[in-house]
Amino acid sequence: NAGVMQNPRHLVRRRGQEARLRCSPMKGHSHVYWYRQLPEEGLKFMVYLQKENIIDESGMPKERFSAEFPKEGPSILRIQQVVRGDSAAYFCASSPLYGNQPQHFGDGTRLSIL
Amino acid sequence: GENVEQHPSTLSVQEGDSAVIKCTYSDSASNYFPWYKQELGKRPQLIIDIRSNVGEKKDQRIAVTLNKTAKHFSLHITETQPEDSAVYFCAASSDTGTASKLTFGTGTRLQVTL
Numbered sequence: 001n002a003g004v005m006q007n008p009r010h011l012v013r014r015r016g017q018e019a020r021l022r023c024s025p026m027k028g029h030s031h032v033y034w035y036r037q038l039p040e041e042g043l044k045f046m047v048y049l050q051k052e053n054i055i056d057e058s059g060m061p062k063e064r065f066s067a068e069f070p071k072e073g074p075s076i077l078r079i080q081q082v083v084r085g086d087s088a089a090y091f092c093a094s095s096p097l098y099g100n101q102p103q104h105f106g107d108g109t110r111l112s113i114l
Numbered sequence: 115g116e117n118v119e120q121h122p123s124t125l126s127v128q129e130g131d132s133a134v135i136k137c138t139y140s141d142s143a144s145n146y147f148p149w150y151k152q153e154l155g156k157r158p159q160l161i162i163d164i165r166s167n168v169g170e171k172k173d174q175r176i177a178v179t180l181n182k183t184a185k186h187f188s189l190h191i192t193e194t195q196p197e198d199s200a201v202y203f204c205a206a207s208s209d210t211g212t213a214s215k216l217t218f219g220t221g222t223r224l225q226v227t228l
Contacts (some may be wrong), residue, residue, distance in 0.1 A: 005140045033215060042203055043158065056116075056215055091157065093216075102148060103216060105157045 002027065004094050005074075014111045019079040019086070021109045023100035025094030032075040033103060034067060037089045046107075049075060050097075079111075087113045116141040116197050120219025127194050128227055135222045138186040143205040147180060147187050148216070150188035153200045161202075162189070194226045 004063040013019050022029050026030050035043040045059040049069040058068065064082075069075040079086055089110050093103035117140040127133050139147075145166035150158035164178045164187065166172045171178050175194075180187040191198055205211050205216040 035216075035218075042220045043216075045215045045217065048215050059215075102160050102163055104160065105150075107157050 004029075004104055006092050006106035006109055008109060009107060010110050010112070012114060013082050014114045015058075015083060016081050019082050019111055021079075021092075021111070022074040023077070023089050023092030023094075023106060024074040025092075028096060028105055029094035030097045030105075031095045032069050033093045033095075034075075034077050035091045035093065035105075036040040037091060039088070043091060046077070079092055082111075082113050084113050087111055116144055116208070116217040118217050118219045120153070120206060120222060122222060123146045124222065124223045124225070126225045126227060128194060128195060131191075131194055133191045133194055133198070133226075135189045135202055135204070135224075136186060137206075137219050138184075139206045139217075140185065141208065142185065143208040146207045146214075148205050149189050150205065150218075152203065152211055152221075158203060164213045168207070168224060173176050179182070191224075194224075196226050196228065199224055200222055220223045 007022050011067040032046050037043045047060050047067045052071050064080045066078045089108045089109045091105050093105045095101045095103045097110040120137045148163035149161050150159045151161045161171050164180050165219045167204050174212040175192045201221045203221050204219040207216050210220050
């Protein structure tokens with residue numbers, strides 16, 4: 001019973017490049033959440049999606065960041081024209097369809113911007 | 115929106131002693147309160163959670179209490195062991211009928227010394 005799978009585990013980009021982070025939820029889970037964790041800080045909500053729908057993107061920066069969860073395939077968090085301040089750990093979590101169920105996290109993607 | 119405050123930011127206890135971490139929340143609609151343990155470089159792991167229709171929940175050496183009137187909840191770890199050393203995060207969310215985002219506290223770094 002595979003857990004939440006994220007890849008890559010580590011991603012290095014130069015300023016101005018694009019970063020693509022992938023997340024496959026646990027089997028049977030159709031809700032995906034993305035959180036960002038800056039060094040020595042807590043987790044901050046970014047976006048909540050279900051298949052083909054963005055439910056809540058109130059934590060997403062207005063520019064350069066986008067997320068999708070297509071009908072087939074993993075959820076993708078995309079950061080365009082990365083800057084040094086985007087360096088962080090990005091965690092994905094998933095939960096089942098109904099109710100306030102526990103969210104289970106993936107191992108995260110550690111994004112470093114040179 | 116919801117705001118969660120967590121104290122203390124660091125906590126050092128001797129092996130075998132108890133540890134208590136406290137959180138307060140602002141949104142009276144919040145009704146689900148999970149606790150996560152995060153070891154260095156690892157994913158946040160759910161260790162216990164409580165819903166607002168329950169005042170206390172226990173799982174072996176870990177217990178959580180909730181005071182809805184005062185809007186605070188606490189994590190209690192008894193008979194601490196070195197492997198309990200980690201950063202602990204409290205969180206809160208409201209049940210809208212579908213899964214909802216988590217608002218995290220800023221974390222407590224627990225150090226269990228021999």
